[in-house]
Amino acid sequence: MSEKPEGYVNLDPEHLDASHIKTQTKATQIPPAPTQAEIEAANIPEPTELRTPMAQASYSRLDYYKNCPLAFKFKYVDRLAPLQEPEHKDKFGNVKPPGWQRGSIIHQAMDDYINSRTNVLRPELYDLRFELNEARQLKIDEPERILTEQNKFFDFDYNLIDMDALTDDEKGVTSAGDPCPSNYHVLVIIDLLIFNEDFTHATIVDLKSGKVYPVKHAAQTQLYALFTAMEYPQVENVTTQLWYCDQSGKIVAKDFTRERILMYFNFWHRSISRMHKDYKFLPSPHEQHCFFCEWGKIEHSNKWKNKTGNCELSLDKRDRI
Ligand code: SF4
Numbered sequence: 431m432s433e434k435p436e437g438y439v440n441l442d443p444e445h446l447d448a449s450h451i452k453t454q455t456k457a458t459q460i461p462p463a464p465t466q467a468e469i470e471a472a473n474i475p476e477p478t479e480l481r482t483p484m485a486q487a488s489y490s491r492l493d494y495y496k497n498c499p500l501a502f503k504f505k506y507v508d509r510l511a512p513l514q515e516p517e518h519k520d521k522f523g524n525v526k527p528p529g530w531q532r533g534s535i536i537h538q539a540m541d542d543y544i545n546s547r548t549n550v551l552r553p554e555l556y557d558l559r560f561e562l563n564e565a566r567q568l569k570i571d572e573p574e575r576i577l578t579e580q581n582k583f584f585d586f587d588y589n590l591i592d593m594d595a596l597t598d599d600e601k602g603v604t605s606a607g608d609p610c611p612s613n614y615h616v617l618v619i620i621d622l623l624i625f626n627e628d629f630t631h632a633t634i635v636d637l638k639s640g641k642v643y644p645v646k647h648a649a650q651t652q653l654y655a656l657f658t659a660m661e662y663p664q665v666e667n668v669t670t671q672l673w674y675c676d677q678s679g680k681i682v683a684k685d686f687t688r689e690r691i692l693m694y695f696n697f698w699h700r701s702i703s704r705m706h707k708d709y710k711f712l713p714s715p716h717e718q719h720c721f722f723c724e725w726g727k728i729e730h731s732n733k734w735k736n737k738t739g740n741c742e743l744s745l746d747k748r749d750r751i
Pocket of ligand 1: 497498500501713714715716719720723724725726727741742743744745
């Protein structure tokens, strides 16, 4: 699995060719940051005292926080309930499950197939059948070399938490209902982790449904590679592979030496700490982020999101003068 597959793309930030990334908002349309008066007029609730959600980082939380700290507060600190998303239908008129639900179904199907709980491959995974069969065979022949659907929890010193060593009082459940330590700092979710024969090379596979978001997905796998290198001191090289089941089985891979991936520690530590220590949750309205944000003005609801109306700073292209 350490061979570079066909379609290998170098996603090193220094060499990333971003010319193919669509710009969704023209430079002239990016709104300025809100003034203090606008923030005050928006009637944002008083800062909340430090609570667990900010201390518990995962890639999705960090990404949500980076887009807009106020949206993060609504979702993870205040735990407001979003409205149901608008219904989507396929070309036959059947209601399609929301993207996140479809993604969970496909991930479960991949896990079941690799672990031989089923012999049936879902059509969405057909383009990845060679890779999946290879992984399935490895799971049969050398199960110690391949780990599936791993939720890894790290403490505040970035050491892996041994779930088996926790007492009942020290255990909790994640928002997805999975067991977790009641007190952890970082959660890393790895779909597939494959080692070479002498466990000095780790390949991290992340299955993606939907579109390719090169920068976001590269950042996510970079975080996973970092924590894998920290967890396994014998690992000298890490390869990350993004498997895009809806993009004809496209695979995007990147190789890191141990030395190289550990250089990203400070960057991620700062990102995690910034979220952890925030208590103001200042909004960062941006037309692109507000478009997909569920907490915007009700009249800004669109085909992807029904908005709750909690945020009066919501921006929408329909309001452009
Ligand atoms: S609508 Fe915009 S400014 Fe308001 S919380 Fe959402 S992303 Fe932030």
